[in-house]
Amino acid sequence: MRAAVLNAYTTTEIGGVVVVGEVDSPTIENADDLIVRVVGAGVCRTDLHILEGQNFGERPVPLPHVLGHENAGVIEAVGAGVVNFAVGDLVLCYPFLTTGLDHAERQGFEHHVVDRSTPGINAPGGYAEFLKIRERAAVALPKGCDPIEYAPLADAGLAAFRACRKAAEVLRSSDTAYIVGVGGLGHLGLQILKILSPAKVVAIDVRQAARDLALRLGADAAYASFAEAAHASINPPKAVIDFVGSEETLTSAIDGIQTGGRLELVGVEGRLDIPARLLVERELTVSGSLVGTYAELLELTELVADGRLEVVVTKYSLEQVAMALTDLREGRVLGRAVLVP
Template sequence: MKAARLHDYAEGRLRLDEVATPTVTGPHDVIVRIGGAGVCRTDLHVIESVWKETLQPRLPYTLGHENAGWVEEIGSAVTTVRPGDAVILHPLVTCGVCAGCRRGEDMYCANSSFPGLNADGGFAEYIRTNERAVIRLAEHLEPREVAPFADAGITAYRAVKKAASQLTAGTRCVVIGAGGLGHIGIQCLKALCPAEVVVVDTSDEALKLAEELGADHTVDATDDPVAQVRDLSGGAGVEAVIDFVGEHGTTEQGPAMLTQGGTYYVVGYGGRVDLAALQIIFNEINVVGNLVGNYTELCELMALAAAGKVRLHTQYYSLDQVNEALDDLSRGRVRGRAVLVP
């Protein structure tokens, strides 16, 4: 089969190789024929060697961690899916018996593999996962339409779900970044809570998309976004900020937008969150990290997608165009999410 693989960090791009098609090797294995694989900024970071020391993958390997498709083959113990089923894959292959798994937090699995990051992923025609990772799609959902929900979607949903539990009528939530994750987060906020949604971005096109998706206010981040947000709240600040950028100054701006008792949810990464202890204490603010999401949260998100309450804006590329897709993403030419279709 064809697979887009990273051979050398210095090369800065992927090569399209002919490799062996994965096969069932264990009773709980599931082989999925890829119908769509999301192209994520994390893929750029992998190629740039940002994750090299943390994940230590063996090169060459196949990228792609946002995957959906059709079940091709199943192991002898698999009972919940069968060949031909359309499915989306939770990004981790987990063991099910460690403390993290028994708590229902798949991202905490002590014995996991992460296809596309430290194992062969979905920038290919087929992928091997396990039964714990697959979720059957509603009949009217196509794999290529939903693939980025597997990471970008549940990452946004997890942060929004945490925030929504604290956001009552009359409160405000700022979304920093209306790109691939942020445009999902806006829709999740509108679906889960009554808070006013304020979207901050440097891109006019991203702000226009935010308005189309139901944002109550938009703020041009090129002109003192902290002051603009505080003006919208009468000077008091907002109850929650969800930062989908996490760099280029947003880690200073986000906390500065909060009212007393507010919460800063960190989703994007690349920068640093440096807060004076006095600022945290006097304002009694919270800083909350968000690590992708668990299987149950992906199920909940797919229920919202099936109901038409959350949808992706996508640009499609063939597998042969993988480097073009990565370049478009790097240069800010992707509106929403890029998806590879083998």
């Protein structure tokens, strides 16, 4: 099959190290295996981190490697024990492949299972014609839908959903919440927060096109920075959901958030250094959010199926993989970049 193979780490030119070529197709080995013909594979900032050789767990991802942890497509083959899916079904791929036996998973947190397999991270991913997953990781999509529209839900949408659900717990109708970064995650997050909470939602992004998108998708206001929002007499946020996580956005969030407020962190670009006294005196909650659970992905998928959540995608062919990754790195993608193998 054709796949985009990462052959070396790079912090500069991507074109020479991610190369489309022929690799072995995955095959059914276990009774619960599913082979999915990939229709859409989302391009994530985590892919850029892998590309740069940053550590995942204890070490960089071994090469050669096929990226792509945000996948949707059509079932091509099923193992002998698969009961809920058949060849031809459309599916969204929950990113973590687990057994169901781990203690964390029995409590409903499959994303906390330590020895999980994650296609695109520590197993071959979806930047390819075919992808192997397990039946328990498949989410059925509506018949006749376009899987490309659903692919970004598997990680971008799910991470946004979980963070917004946690932030919504502290939000009342008189509150304001800030969404920081209107990219692949943030453009979904602001819509999800409008559904899950009664608060006013303010989008923060340095890019004019991203702010325009935020307003079109229902944000109550959009500004380039916390300072600009404060200058416009926007209420200080009760909750901030930071999809960037840079030193600058984290500092703005901690300085700007109301006493008793909550910072929900999804972006991982920087470091957070907070005096203990400040956290105590202002009773702030700082919380990390990692992707999400299978059950949350089901809930999220229904929002799109019901037409309540718009997924904005910029499509690239498999051959345009380097362009897609470069555009993401340079901040040129509107919504989520999706490879169409």
